[in-house]
Amino acid sequence: MNHLVTAPWWRVAAAAFRLQFRGISWLNVLVGAAIQPATYVTITLAANDRGGLDPDAVVLGSAVLSAWTATLWHAGMVLRRELWAGTLPAICSRPGGLGPTLTGKAVASATLSVAVIMLSVSLSAALSGHPLTVARPVQFAAALVLGFAATLPLGLLVACLFLLTRAALRVAEALIYPVFIVGGLIIPLAALPGWARPVSSGLSLHWLSVLLTDAAAGRPAGLLPWCALPVTGLLYALAARVAFGRVLHRARKEGSLEIF
Amino acid sequence: MRSSDLLPALARAGRLSAREYLVEYPSGILLGAVLPRALLQVVFLTMLGRAVGGADGALAAGLGASAFNIVSATVIKGPDVLIEDRVQGTLYRLRMTEIPLAALVAARWVVYAAEGLITALLAVPVVALLTGRTDPLTDLPSTLPLYLLMALTASSFGLALAVVAVGRRADVFLTNFGSYLVLAFSGVLAALPTDGPRALAGAVLPISHGIAALRAVQHGADAGLVLRLAATEALVGLGWALAAVLGLRIQAYRLRRSGNDFLN
Numbered sequence: 268m269n270h271l272v273t274a275p276w277w278r279v280a281a282a283a284f285r286l287q288f289r290g291i292s293w294l295n296v297l298v299g300a301a302i303q304p305a306t307y308v309t310i311t312l313a314a315n316d317r318g319g320l321d322p323d324a325v326v327l328g329s330a331v332l333s334a335w336t337a338t339l340w341h342a343g344m345v346l347r348r349e350l351w352a353g354t355l356p357a358i359c360s361r362p363g364g365l366g367p368t369l370t371g372k373a374v375a376s377a378t379l380s381v382a383v384i385m386l387s388v389s390l391s392a393a394l395s396g397h398p399l400t401v402a403r404p405v406q407f408a409a410a411l412v413l414g415f416a417a418t419l420p421l422g423l424l425v426a427c428l429f430l431l432t433r434a435a436l437r438v439a440e441a442l443i444y445p446v447f448i449v450g451g452l453i454i455p456l457a458a459l460p461g462w463a464r465p466v467s468s469g470l471s472l473h474w475l476s477v478l479l480t481d482a483a484a485g486r487p488a489g490l491l492p493w494c495a496l497p498v499t500g501l502l503y504a505l506a507a508r509v510a511f512g513r514v515l516h517r518a519r520k521e522g523s524l525e526i527f
Numbered sequence: 528m529r530s531s532d533l534l535p536a537l538a539r540a541g542r543l544s545a546r547e548y549l550v551e552y553p554s555g556i557l558l559g560a561v562l563p564r565a566l567l568q569v570v571f572l573t574m575l576g577r578a579v580g581g582a583d584g585a586l587a588a589g590l591g592a593s594a595f596n597i598v599s600a601t602v603i604k605g606p607d608v609l610i611e612d613r614v615q616g617t618l619y620r621l622r623m624t625e626i627p628l629a630a631l632v633a634a635r636w637v638v639y640a641a642e643g644l645i646t647a648l649l650a651v652p653v654v655a656l657l658t659g660r661t662d663p664l665t666d667l668p669s670t671l672p673l674y675l676l677m678a679l680t681a682s683s684f685g686l687a688l689a690v691v692a693v694g695r696r697a698d699v700f701l702t703n704f705g706s707y708l709v710l711a712f713s714g715v716l717a718a719l720p721t722d723g724p725r726a727l728a729g730a731v732l733p734i735s736h737g738i739a740a741l742r743a744v745q746h747g748a749d750a751g752l753v754l755r756l757a758a759t760e761a762l763v764g765l766g767w768a769l770a771a772v773l774g775l776r777i778q779a780y781r782l783r784r785s786g787n788d789f790l791n
Binding site for chain 1: 715
């Protein structure tokens with residue numbers, strides 16, 4: 268990550284991006300990015316006969332909720348898959364390095380997931396009789412791009428952390444629901460106990476959900492979500508940098524990356 | 528093989544499967560990841576139920592979510608019993624033993640059904656806590672057989688999915704798809720409508736009648752209705768079990784003709 272602006276860095280990242288797309292497991296992408304959000308949209312809208320929740324908030328909340336699943340299972344597993352395939356040491360020892368490979372693959376994985384998720388929630392919302400309408404498309408698109416940029420470092424962080432534990436799959440399973448619960452994504456923050464509400468402020472996905480819902484409803488978004496989203500992304504990026512350094516240390520100095 | 532030899536053999540297969548399970552999920556993982564995930568799933572669905580349906584919605588969703596824990600164990604994880612042997616290339620050995628493959632798989636499946644049952648029962652106090660109601664706990668002696676029944680019917684469904692998945696490289700997709708199918712159409716979050724496509728799908732999926740029976744018990748419905756729902760749930764499970772056994776037989780027949788376990 269020290270050579271962020273050099274041309275070879277970008278070339279390696281672009282090659283990793285292409286490789287990730289070529290080797291994508293479409294069925295696995297469909298589970299997390301299409302079936303899961305469609306299920307949550309369908310069951311929540313069907314049960315929402317009292318109108319307790321805003322249908323657009325349910326649809327977009329389900330999309331963001333699945334973005335978290337995709338962050339864990341797709342972006343987060345990028346390095347784990349290299350380890351399972353036995354290609355991680357080779358990547359670490361190449362001049363291109365691990366940084367651009369991780370970034371390129373995580374961006375490819377996240378891009379694909381976001382596209383499939385948006386398609387899935389739009390279709391399932393329409394089939395459930397609540398077609399998604401976006402009153403402020405420019406604000407919506409800007410929020411989506413900023414949210415992508417702010418959440419990607421979270422994927423990089425998770426990818427590095429999952430490399431440092433043998434129980435990555437089980438940890439990923441356990442991490443899903445805390446964010447579902449305290450993120451304020453489908454369940455309104457008002458439904459949470461007072462002590463749990465501030466936790467959502469540290470989640471970029473929460474602010475993304477707020478911005479997307481406001482844009483869909485035609486409400487002008489306040490300054491707080493627009494500022495909080497990049498700040499949380501920056502914090503994730505710093506944490507990812509530290510975790511990445513730890514991974515490289517294990518790979519190159521301790522040589523223990525594959526034997527713990 | 529005589530039945531007097533079969534039962535000890537199946538018991539041994541079950542014990543070995545439990546040991547294998549504990550290697551895959553040691554106590555640290557069980558307590559640090561598997562159990563928290565199961566309980567947090569119930570917390571999420573119960574709170575979602577409250578958001579859409581108020582206090583009654585929370586209770587209905589909580590009961591459904593506790594039963595859905597069974598599906599997470601038996602439909603997503605359970606199929607590994609069969610699929611892992613295909614991946615490791617040892618499935619042919621199981622086919623060559625004197626013990627019928629379906630019985631062997633069932634014996635090895637018990638540990639996953641037990642995980643589902645235990646996580647479902649441990650979720651009941653969580654539901655009681657979240658809803659501020661004590662009846663889910665006080666009703667537990669009468670609902671325990673229903674949870675047990677759902678562990679059997681969901682296992683049958685999981686086995687049928689495993690049979691389909693074992694011949695293809697789509698086990699992760701199929702098992703997760705099956706689980707989401709149950710979540711979407713078995714009335715986990717709220718009761719199913721009485722007619723329409725969702726009701727039709729729910730009628731043939733596992734745990735849907737079982738969840739309806741749980742809610743009927745909680746509403747104080749008469750025993751006849753609860754028994755009817757339980758019988759329907761058992762019938763659905765029997766259907767899936769028969770489909771799984773039939774699938775295994777068809778696979779064995781095709782395997783003998785083609786000599787290839789990957790084309791089943």
